[in-house]
Amino acid sequence: MVVPSRVEWTPEAREQLQRIHQFVREQWSERIADRFLDLVMAFEDLILKYPQGFQASPMHPELRMGVIHRNVKAIYRVDKDRVLILTLVDTRADNRAWF
Numbered sequence: 001m002v003v004p005s006r007v008e009w010t011p012e013a014r015e016q017l018q019r020i021h022q023f024v025r026e027q028w029s030e031r032i033a034d035r036f037l038d039l040v041m042a043f044e045d046l047i048l049k050y051p052q053g054f055q056a057s058p059m060h061p062e063l064r065m066g067v068i069h070r071n072v073k074a075i076y077r078v079d080k081d082r083v084l085i086l087t088l089v090d091t092r093a094d095n096r097a098w099f
Contacts, residue, residue: 004051004078007044009085013074016088020072036069043068044083051078065089 009017017040025033046053047066054066063086065073071092076085 004048004083005081007048007083007085010087013085013087020088039069043074047076047083051083067091 021033021036024036043066052064054064057063057065062077063075064078065075067073068088071090073089073091074085075087075089076083
C-alpha cells in the first residue's frame, strides 16, 4: 500500500485556494476565512493518514475527490511519496467532467 509523506498542490489548486480564501474574507470575515484554512489543514492531515479514504472516480480511477467543506471538494491523486491536490471544485457546480 502507498504511504505518501507529504501533500503538494498544483499551481492551479493553490490559486483556487487563494481565491476562495480571499472571497470568504471579503464576504464574511477574517475569522471565518481562517477557519476555512483550518479545514484545509485538517483535510491535508486526513488524506495523509488515509490517502485512499475518499471515493475513486469511476471515470478516472487514479483520481479521488475529498470533502474540505460542504461547498468545496479537492480532486487529488495519490503518488508513491505524495498526495497531489490537482484542483478544487465547488460542490454546487456541475462536476460530471471529474466524476
